Amino acid sequence: MMSPRRFDSARLAFAAYVVATFAGSAAAAGCATLSPPFNGLKDAPMTVYRLQNYEPPAPSAQATGGLALPPQIMQWIAAGASLLPPGLLPPGLLQGSAAPQPPADGPRFHSFRILGYEPIVDSGLKSDVLDAFGHSANFQPATATCLYPEFGFAIAQPSGAPADILLSFSCAQVQSYNFAWPYAQTGLTPDASKKFASIIQRAFPGTAVSAR
Numbered sequence: 001m002m003s004p005r006r007f008d009s010a011r012l013a014f015a016a017y018v019v020a021t022f023a024g025s026a027a028a029a030g031c032a033t034l035s036p037p038f039n040g041l042k043d044a045p046m047t048v049y050r051l052q053n054y055e056p057p058a059p060s061a062q063a064t065g066g067l068a069l070p071p072q073i074m075q076w077i078a079a080g081a082s083l084l085p086p087g088l089l090p091p092g093l094l095q096g097s098a099a100p101q102p103p104a105d106g107p108r109f110h111s112f113r114i115l116g117y118e119p120i121v122d123s124g125l126k127s128d129v130l131d132a133f134g135h136s137a138n139f140q141p142a143t144a145t146c147l148y149p150e151f152g153f154a155i156a157q158p159s160g161a162p163a164d165i166l167l168s169f170s171c172a173q174v175q176s177y178n179f180a181w182p183y184a185q186t187g188l189t190p191d192a193s194k195k196f197a198s199i200i201q202r203a204f205p206g207t208a209v210s211a212r
Contacts, residue, residue: 034134035182037163041130044156046120048129048203051112053148053170070146070170109152110166110177118203125202129153132195133165139174142187146171151200167196 033039054070107114120126132138133153149166156162161178168174172188188196 034130035136037157037179038130038134038155038182041155041157041163042126044158046126046129046156047117047154048120048200049109049114049152049154050116050204051109051149051152051166052115053112053150053168055113070148109154110164112149112152112166116204120203122202125199128195128199129155132192132199133174136183136185138189138192138195139183139185140187140189141185142171142173144171144173144187147173147175149175151196169193169197 120129147166147168148170149168150170151167153165153167154162155165157179163179164177166175166177169188172193173186174188175186
C-alpha cells in the first residue's frame with residue numbers, strides 16, 4: 001500500500017503534468033488560431049480573380065498629356081511586374097506594347113475588370129490563403145493610400161455575401177468587403193507579400209509576381 005506521503009507526491013506530480021500539458025496545448029492552439037471570419041471558413045468555396053488594376057482614360061483624355069500612370073504602378077512595373085503574363089496589365093503600360101484601348105465591357109469584381117479567375121480547390125492552398133489573411137502579423141499600417149488591386153479573393157461565408165478581399169501588390173495593401181476586417185492595419189508586410197505572391201503563382205501556374 002502506498003504511503004500517504006508518496007501518494008501526495010504522486011498526485012502533485014500528476015497535477016503538474018496536467019497543468020503543463022494543458023498550458024502547452026493552449027499555447028499551441030493560440031498560435032494556430034485564425035482571426036474571424038477566417039477561423040470558420042476552412043471548407044468554404046474560394047475563388048481568386050486576376051484583375052485589371054488600372055484602366056487608362058478614354059483616348060480623348062490622353063490627347064494632350066499622353067498616358068500618365070500612377071507612380072505606385074510604375075514602381076511595381078519597375079520592380080518586376082513586366083514578368084507577368086500578357087493580359088494582366090492594361091495595353092500600353094509596358095514599353096513597346098500596343099497603344100491603350102478603351103476598356104472592354106465585361107464582369108467586374110468590386111468595379112475592377114476581371115481578366116481571369118480560378119476556383120481554389122486544393123486544401124493546402126486553401127489553408128495558405130486563410131493563414132495569410134487570418135493572422136495579424138501579416139499586416140502593418142499601410143504605407144500608401146492608393147488601391148490598384150491586381151487580384152481579388154472571394155470566400156463563401158455560411159450565410160450572406162462572400163468575404164471579398166482586394167489585394168494590391170503595387171500599393172502593398174488589401175481592402176475587404178461584406179465582413180468586418182479583424183485588424184487595425186491593412187498594409188502588407190514584406191513577408192505577407194511573399195506569401196501572397198506564392199499563393200498567386202500556385203493558383204495561376206506560370207504567373208510571376210513582383211512582391212514589394
